[in-house]
Amino acid sequence: MRNFTCVQDLGDLQQALKEAFEIKKDRFQFSELGKNKTLLMIFFNSSLRTRLSTQKAAMNLGMNTIVLDVNQGAWKLETERGVIMDGDKPEHLLEAIPVMGCYCDVIGVRSFARFENKADDYNEKILNQFIQYSGRPVFSMEAATRHPLQSFADLITIEEYKKTARPKVVMTWAPHPKALPQAVPNSFAEWMNATDYEFVITHPEGYELDPKFVGHAKVEYDQKKALEGADFVYAKNWAAYQDPNYGKVINMDRNWTVDTEKMALTNNAYFMHCLPVRRNMIVTDDVIESPQSIVIPEAANREISAQTVLKKILEGLK
Numbered sequence: 507m508r509n510f511t512c513v514q515d516l517g518d519l520q521q522a523l524k525e526a527f528e529i530k531k532d533r534f535q536f537s538e539l540g541k542n543k544t545l546l547m548i549f550f551n552s553s554l555r556t557r558l559s560t561q562k563a564a565m566n567l568g569m570n571t572i573v574l575d576v577n578q579g580a581w582k583l584e585t586e587r588g589v590i591m592d593g594d595k596p597e598h599l600l601e602a603i604p605v606m607g608c609y610c611d612v613i614g615v616r617s618f619a620r621f622e623n624k625a626d627d628y629n630e631k632i633l634n635q636f637i638q639y640s641g642r643p644v645f646s647m648e649a650a651t652r653h654p655l656q657s658f659a660d661l662i663t664i665e666e667y668k669k670t671a672r673p674k675v676v677m678t679w680a681p682h683p684k685a686l687p688q689a690v691p692n693s694f695a696e697w698m699n700a701t702d703y704e705f706v707i708t709h710p711e712g713y714e715l716d717p718k719f720v721g722h723a724k725v726e727y728d729q730k731k732a733l734e735g736a737d738f739v740y741a742k743n744w745a746a747y748q749d750p751n752y753g754k755v756i757n758m759d760r761n762w763t764v765d766t767e768k769m770a771l772t773n774n775a776y777f778m779h780c781l782p783v784r785r786n787m788i789v790t791d792d793v794i795e796s797p798q799s800i801v802i803p804e805a806a807n808r809e810i811s812a813q814t815v816l817k818k819i820l821e822g823l824k
């Protein structure tokens with residue numbers, strides 16, 4: 507595998523899952539694979555899980571890691587071509603990217619949607635420039651439209667906890683005070699579409715996602731109806747995708763918060779969220795602290811998804 511930006515890059519998904527479970531059995535069995543190889547992790551946005559789990563995954567494989575927070579201590583980067591650079595940005599991404607490529611073997615990039623220009627976001631302008639100009643394999647640590655390391659960890663978690671071959675998985679929108687990208691829900695939907703699970707998406711009107719990601723999911727506007735019989739409840743907020751509200755919070759309806767009453771409609775479902783989560787906006791204290799909440803094992807699987815992806819990229823380097 508060269509680059510990793512979406513589920514298709516893994517090739518055979520069932521095979522990739524097998525590899526992930528092999529790694530989970532003994533995460534140090536490939537500790538020679540990354541010897542003398544350097545991973546550079548570039549963050550344009552904050553992170554707790556991705557930063558730690560990906561670095562840990564790289565260490566398990568024997569790699570060295572360098573972490574760069576672009577907005578803290580590096581030169582501010584201009585990303586547009588043709589700009590007269592007389593403002594506050596002393597360096598252009600088009601020099602910075604190939605320079606970064608000189609110091610590493612693999613690059614991970616976190617670059618959220620900016621909500622300034624929908625086409626730029628949905629064309630993955632920043633991530634694709636890294637792929638084009640770095641000369642290195644590049645993987646997404648959440649880009650503008652997808653968060654594949656998260657979705658892979660989510661899938662591993664569902665595979666571990668499911669009690670039936672074809673569980674009912676419900677992704678529900680939930681309220682949040684700030685505009686959040688569609689990357690997590692887009693990506694989760696893309697990965698669920700790559701399985702044979704029953705997959706339902708529920709959200710208030712106006713929060714329709716890009717149909718390309720919705721795929722064959724059932725969209726149900728009545729949250730309670732959607733949750734009936736669910737085996738997994740995957741909560742997430744996202745800002746509007748459809749024009750003219752792209753990137754906007756159009757409501758903060760706390761009737762959509764996942765609480766005990768709603769979980770009671772499910773088939774004793776497990777509760778999932780990618781974290782970070784705002785309690786009592788997205789989910790109540792009671793639900794996230796309940797035995798059915800698997801948010802911590804879900805986060806723990808980020809190490810496994812990252813290690814599986816890094817292993818496949820390292821194998822491709824040889």
Ligand code: AN0
Nearest residue numbers: 686687689690780781782
């Ligand atoms: C980000 C998001 O919703 O995309 C990252 C989640 C992994 N969340 C926040 O910015 C709070």
Ligand code: CP
Nearest residue numbers: 553554555556780781
């Ligand atoms: N879930 C996730 O990607 O978390 P971070 O933003 O903390 O990396």
